Each structure stands twice: as structure tokens, then as C-alpha cells.
Amino acid sequence: MAGAARPGPGAAVGAGMGPGGLLLGLSHKVFTWNILKTVALGQMLSLCICGTAVTSQYLADKYKVNTPMLQSFINYCLMFLIYTSMLAFRTGSGSLWLILKQKWWKYILLGLADVEANYLIVRAYQYTTLTSVQLLDCFGIPVLMALSWFILYARYRVIHFIAVAVCLLGVGTMVGADILAGREDNSGSDVLIGDVLVLLGASLYAISNVCEEYIVKKLSREEFLGMVGLVGTIISGLQLLIVEYKDITNIQWNWKVVLLFVAFALCMFCLYSFMPIVIKVTSATSVNLGILTADLYSLFFGLFLFGYKFSGLYILSFTIIMVGFILYCSTPTGSAEPATSRVPQPTSIGIDNLGLKMEENSSEVTSAAL
Numbered sequence: 564m565a566g567a568a569r570p571g572p573g574a575a576v577g578a579g580m581g582p583g584g585l586l587l588g589l590s591h592k593v594f595t596w597n598i599l600k601t602v603a604l605g606q607m608l609s610l611c612i613c614g615t616a617v618t619s620q621y622l623a624d625k626y627k628v629n630t631p632m633l634q635s636f637i638n639y640c641l642m643f644l645i646y647t648s649m650l651a652f653r654t655g656s657g658s659l660w661l662i663l664k665q666k667w668w669k670y671i672l673l674g675l676a677d678v679e680a681n682y683l684i685v686r687a688y689q690y691t692t693l694t695s696v697q698l699l700d701c702f703g704i705p706v707l708m709a710l711s712w713f714i715l716y717a718r719y720r721v722i723h724f725i726a727v728a729v730c731l732l733g734v735g736t737m738v739g740a741d742i743l744a745g746r747e748d749n750s751g752s753d754v755l756i757g758d759v760l761v762l763l764g765a766s767l768y769a770i771s772n773v774c775e776e777y778i779v780k781k782l783s784r785e786e787f788l789g790m791v792g793l794v795g796t797i798i799s800g801l802q803l804l805i806v807e808y809k810d811i812t813n814i815q816w817n818w819k820v821v822l823l824f825v826a827f828a829l830c831m832f833c834l835y836s837f838m839p840i841v842i843k844v845t846s847a848t849s850v851n852l853g854i855l856t857a858d859l860y861s862l863f864f865g866l867f868l869f870g871y872k873f874s875g876l877y878i879l880s881f882t883i884i885m886v887g888f889i890l891y892c893s894t895p896t897g898s899a900e901p902a903t904s905r906v907p908q909p910t911s912i913g914i915d916n917l918g919l920k921m922e923e924n925s926s927e928v929t930s931a932a933l
Contacts, residue, residue, distance in 0.1 A: 605853025614830030642792025674794030691757025729887030
């Protein structure tokens with residue numbers, strides 16, 4: 564008889580589940596292969612950012628070299644040589660000529676946002692404190708979520724807002740550790756100017772990241788990197804001649820300085836090359852939460868290179884940020900995207916994302932049926 568059917572194992576567990584069972588069920592949801600892979604990819608990006616921060620600080624402290632635009636220019640040149648060249652050899656709707664013909668002004672705006680975001684954040688260190696930069700830089704996360712809501716049709720659940728709050732709590736813990744360690748004393752000449760620069764830079768980063776997610780998921784990774792490499796090389800080259808010409812002529816070149824420039828460029832190039840891959844399987848918001856640990860990695864290197872003081876709060880901060888990041892990744896965001904645009908047209912530049920979209924839609928249908 565139907566009424567005598569034995570209940571499934573899930574019903575038995577649910578009926579008598581105690582605290583241990585709840586924790587076990589939560590661990591099965593959180594510690595999945597996909598989430599662990601996402602965490603690993605996010606920390607790889609954090610290490611790339613750490614590499615750029617450590618090499619920049621070593622250039623500034625050891626050799627008195629402060630040329631953020633020159634360093635960015637080298638990265639954009641590498642992107643131009645590799646990814647723009649790839650676009651140049653394409654034919655059809657994904658060719659460089661057609662992209663320039665149809666969307667040149669959009670990529671100029673994107674290139675401006677990306678170049679100036681890098682420049683403003685680095686320049687802010689001359690006016691304000693490290694603590695202010697760390698705190699205000701987080702302003703980009705709510706801006707990014709708002710832009711994702713309106714542009715990418717992302718719909719967040721309560722757990723996502725809780726996860727973001729947990730990550731920001733981790734950043735606050737890290738700032739507290741900095742204050743106790745005395746790392747906040749390097750204030751510049753005008754704190755207000757520096758704080759405004761950080762807010763502007765964080766907002767431009769959010770704009771750049773949202774555009775990156777849209778292009779990577781709707782078009783292709785190569786188009787984003789190739790066009791940013793082309794436009795970024797031109798914009799950063801012109802700005803370099805205007806704002807850093809004297810600084811470059813004053814550099815005392817030797818093999819160590821050259822090696823630091825090369826190390827910075829390689830770390831930045833890896834960051835730009837791998838970030839679209841991570842964004843494609845997660846989201847721009849998830850990536851930005853994951854890379855909040857970059858400052859902590861920089862601290863660990865600074866213990867040996869710059870004589871930083873260690874505090875147990877740094878370990879606590881890292882743990883809190885990672886908990887928030889895993890919480891965010893544990894539940895996928897919803898989407899209010901119109902049904903007609905959920906599956907992109909299988910063009911020569913968008914076909915690589917077609918399977919991803921179909922897989923996402925299939926998962927949603929299966930979940931609804933269950």
C-alpha cells in the first residue's frame with residue numbers, strides 16, 4: 564500500500580536531527596568541491612594582488628620609486644601584445660575591426676574606469692592612511708552589488724547580505740590589528756583628499772568589474788582582455804607622459820629595480836588574465852569578497868621584508884573573511900533576467916558560454932522540479 568511506504572532517509576534525519584546533525588548537514592552544503600575550488604581561485608587572485616603590493620612597496624621604500632602609472636602601463640602593454648594580437652587575427656563578428664567599429668566608445672569608457680581606478684587607489688596612499696584605504700576600499704562592494712542588481716539582474720538572498728557583513732567585520736578586525744601594531748601612522752598631507760580618492764577608485768573598480776562580468780559571460784574573455792589592453796595602453800601611456808615623466812627620469816636603474824618592475828608586471832598580468840576565469844564561474848561580487856585577504860598576505864610578507872609587527876587579530880581577521888566568503892558562495896544568487904536573454908545567441912564569440920548558461924538553466928529547472 565502507498566500509505567505503508569517506508570520514509571526516506573532524509574525524513575528520518577530531519578525528524579530527529581540534533582545540533583550535530585545540523586552541523587553535519589551544513590558542512591555538506593558548505594564544503595563542496597565547487598566552493599573549495601572557488602575559495603582556492605579567490606586566494607590565487609589575492610596572492611597576485613599581494614605580489615603587486617609587495618613589489619610596489621619595496622620599490623618605494625628601498626629605491627624611492629613611486630611610478631604607479633608606469634607599472635600599470637607595462638601590464639597593459641603585455642595585455643596588448645598577447646590578447647589584442649589574438650583579437651587582431653580573428654575573423655567574423657568577433658574580429659578586432661568590427662568590435663572597434665561597433666563598440667569603440669564603450670571600451671574607451673571601460674578603459675578609463677580601469678586605468679583611473681588603479682591610479683587613484685595608489686595615489687591615495689600619499690594623502691591618507693593605510694587604515695583609511697583598507698576601510699574605504701570596501702565601499703566598492705555595495706556599489707558592485709547595486710550595479711549587479713540593475714545591470715546584471717542579480718538578486719541576492721538574506722545569506723548574501725549576512726556574508727558581506729561578516730567579510731566587512733573581518734576587514735574591521737584587520738584595521739584594528741593595524742592600529743594596535745602602529746601601521747596607521749603614515750598619514751599624508753591631506754586625509755580628506757586621500758579618502759575621496761579611495762572612494763572614487765573603489766567606485767570605478769566596481770564599474771570595471773561589473774562590465775568585466777557582463778563581457779566575460781555574454782561575449783568572451785579574450786574580447787575583454789584584448790580591448791582593455793588596447794585602450795588601457797593608450798590611456799595609461801598618455802597619462803604616464805603627463806603625470807610621471809619627471810619621476811621616471813629620476814629613477815636610478817639597476818638590475819634589482821628592473822626585476823621588481825618585471826615581478827610587478829607579471830603579478831598584475833596574471834591577475835588580469837585569471838580574474839575573468841574566476842568571474843565566469845562565480846561573480847564579480849564573490850571575487851571582490853575573496854580578494855579581501857590580499858592585505859593579510861601582504862602583511863605576512865611584510866613581517867620579513869618591512870619589519871611589520873604581528874598580531875593574533877590578523878589570523879582572526881583572515882578566518883572571519885574566509886567564513887563570510889564561504890557563506891556567500893554556499894548559496895547561488897537569483898536572477899531576474901528576462902527569459903528571452905537567458906541563453907545568449909551562439910555567435911563565434913559567445914559560444915564558449917552557451918554550455919554554461921544551459922547548465923545553469925538546467926540546474927534551475929531540476930531544482931524547481933524537485
